[in-house]
Amino acid sequence: MNISEHVLTQFTVDAVWLHKSVNVRYQSGFTGDDTDALIAAERHCLLTDARYTQQAREECPQWEIIDHQGRLTGALKAQCEHLGVRRLGVEMQAISAAQYRQLQQEMPTVELIDTDTDQLRQIKSEDEIASIQHACRIGDRALQDILPLIRAGVTENELRRELERAMLAHGSERTAFTTIVASGYRSAMPHGIASDKVVADGEFITFDFGAVYRGYHSDMTRTFVVGHASPEQRRMYHAVLHAQEAACAMIRPGMAGNEPDALVRRLLAKDGLSSYFTHALGHSVGLEIHEGPNLSPRESRKLVAGMVVTVEPGVYIPGFGGLRIEDTTVVREDGLQLLTQFPKELVEL
Numbered sequence: 437m438n439i440s441e442h443v444l445t446q447f448t449v450d451a452v453w454l455h456k457s458v459n460v461r462y463q464s465g466f467t468g469d470d471t472d473a474l475i476a477a478e479r480h481c482l483l484t485d486a487r488y489t490q491q492a493r494e495e496c497p498q499w500e501i502i503d504h505q506g507r508l509t510g511a512l513k514a515q516c517e518h519l520g521v522r523r524l525g526v527e528m529q530a531i532s533a534a535q536y537r538q539l540q541q542e543m544p545t546v547e548l549i550d551t552d553t554d555q556l557r558q559i560k561s562e563d564e565i566a567s568i569q570h571a572c573r574i575g576d577r578a579l580q581d582i583l584p585l586i587r588a589g590v591t592e593n594e595l596r597r598e599l600e601r602a603m604l605a606h607g608s609e610r611t612a613f614t615t616i617v618a619s620g621y622r623s624a625m626p627h628g629i630a631s632d633k634v635v636a637d638g639e640f641i642t643f644d645f646g647a648v649y650r651g652y653h654s655d656m657t658r659t660f661v662v663g664h665a666s667p668e669q670r671r672m673y674h675a676v677l678h679a680q681e682a683a684c685a686m687i688r689p690g691m692a693g694n695e696p697d698a699l700v701r702r703l704l705a706k707d708g709l710s711s712y713f714t715h716a717l718g719h720s721v722g723l724e725i726h727e728g729p730n731l732s733p734r735e736s737r738k739l740v741a742g743m744v745v746t747v748e749p750g751v752y753i754p755g756f757g758g759l760r761i762e763d764t765t766v767v768r769e770d771g772l773q774l775l776t777q778f779p780k781e782l783v784e785l
Contacts, residue, residue, distance in 0.1 A: 443475045447551050451476035452525035453512060455535075458723040459527065459553045461651060464496045472508060473499075476519050483511050509535075513542045525551030557722055558729065559742040564652060565766050565775075568721065568744055571608070571654035572764050572775040574647035578602035579658060579778055586785045588637045588662055592617040595643075596630035603647045612646025612653040613725045623659070624758040626715055626750060637663035640757040646725060653725045655746050656776045657762035661784045672751055673759055673782045675707040679749045680761045680780070683717060683731075687747070687765070687772045693735030700749045709751045712758070718746040721764055743767045744775070 443452050443463065454460050454473040464473055464482060468491050471484040481500040482492050492501045504511035516524060524543070528536070528550040539548060560568070581602040586595060596617045603611065618628030620639040628642070635641060644657040661669055682703055683696040697717040704710040716732030721744050729737040731745055739745070745767065750760030763776040 443553070443556065444477060446556065447525045447549065449523045449525040449549050449551065450521040451516065451519060452551055452553065453527070454553060455527050456530040456553070458651075459530075459557070462557050462723060464499055466492055466495050466499075467651065468492070472512075474512065474515050476521065478519060481515060483508060483515075509538050509542050512539070516543060516546055521546055523547045523549055525549050525553070527551060527553055529554075554728065557727065558720065559740055560722060560744050560766070561742075564722065565742070565744065567650040567652035568654060568764065568766075569775045571612070571647040571649040571652055572656065572777070574603055574606045574608045574649060575645060575654045575656045576776060576778045577606045578608075578647070579643065579645075579656070581605075583785065586635070586641065586660060586662065588635055591632050591634055592619055592622070592630040592641075593632055595635075595641075599643065599645060603645070606647075607649065608647035609651075610648050612648050612655060616642065616644035616657075618642045619662070620757055621755060624752040624754050624756065626752055626758070626760065635662055638666065639663075640669060640759050642758070642760055644760065644762065651723050653721050653723070654776065655721050655725060655748075655762060655764050656778060657748055657750075657760045658778055658780070659759035659761065661782065663784065665782060665784055669757075670782065671707070672709065672753075675704060675709055676749050676751055676759055676761055677780055677782075679703040680747055680763075683747050683749065684763065684765065684772050684774070687739065687745075687767060689739055689741045689767055689769060691739050693729050693731045693737055693739060694733050696747070697731050697733055697735070704749070704751065712751040712753050713749060714752060715750070718748050718762075720745050739767050741767050741769045747772075 452475045460473045468488045474481045526548045582598045596615045617630035619635045619641040622628045623640040623642045642659040646655045679700040718731035720727035748762030752758030766773045
């Protein structure tokens with residue numbers, strides 16, 4: 437099945453306009469930005485400007501390259517008229533209200549159909565999985581590199597910078613998202629991005645970070661204790677670790693995304709910690725750091741072999757601290773494959 441057939445068979449439309457850069461990349465291989473794609477049965481085009489025409493020709497030799505000269509809507513209109521498009525698939529979630537109104541005004545005879553093209557990326561090919569796995573290896577190595585630096589007296593931002601330098605040194609294109617380093621009372625913030633807080637003995641310290649390789653993201657969280665762990669820290673850590681490993685062992689194709697999430701909440705409830713688990717269990721990962729489907733109480737979609745998902749339970753107690761343990765994984769026919777390999781047992785540094 438060629439590109440046009442693959443896309444158009446998913447939606448009852450004459451053509452699909454892709455505006456979201458990751459979807460343009462997924463369908464065409466073009467790695468730049470500010471470039472759109474129009475896919476119809478007769479042709480597939482990249483609509484860009486002079487900044488990217490040469491790059492587009494080199495990266496996408498099978499695609500027609502059209503320089504819209506800053507007039508994207510006009511170029512879309514001309515192509516749709518040429519192709520006789522009456523129903524145009526549009527990524528409504530990726531365009532502005534102003535763009536939508538302009539399309540309606542410029543193409544009043546064309547019906548604009550809301551088209552969820554993100555779903556085409558849910559099941560990863562083995563090449564995609566290999567890129568995500570490589571990004572995970574970069575993260576594993578980078579965290580291992582900075583372990584000797586994690587000690588009382590350094591700041592969260594100092595550790596963030598060293599971790600990001602290590603990822604770049606191991607081949608990451610950039611950070612996958614804003615790196616989280618949260619210690620002590622700040623570790624009770626699930627998205628506690630690094631600050632100038634000084635790390636102290638006896639504190640939890642959580643690292644949530646990712647690398648990017650060939651456009652594909654990794655996502656991993658590990659929590660350590662600086663100095664010696666208290667009995668309560670050990671209890672919390674082992675409860676989260678047990679729940680995370682149980683969820684990983686449970687996940688299979690055909691399972692709804694809310695099932696492993698429910699298991700984790702039941703297990704944490706036995707330790708009196710479920711009320712401190714304040715987010716979903718996980719999300720899919722690929723060309724974007726957050727993709728669908730999710731592992732959450734509201735997710736009824738079924739998991740399919742080839743989907744890449746994170747498994748990341750955590751507990752967060754205000755004023756005391758918190759922790760999270762997260763792996764990037766791929767759903768296989770016989771269970772779950774871990775792509776992140778950094779050890780998960782409690783480490784005191």
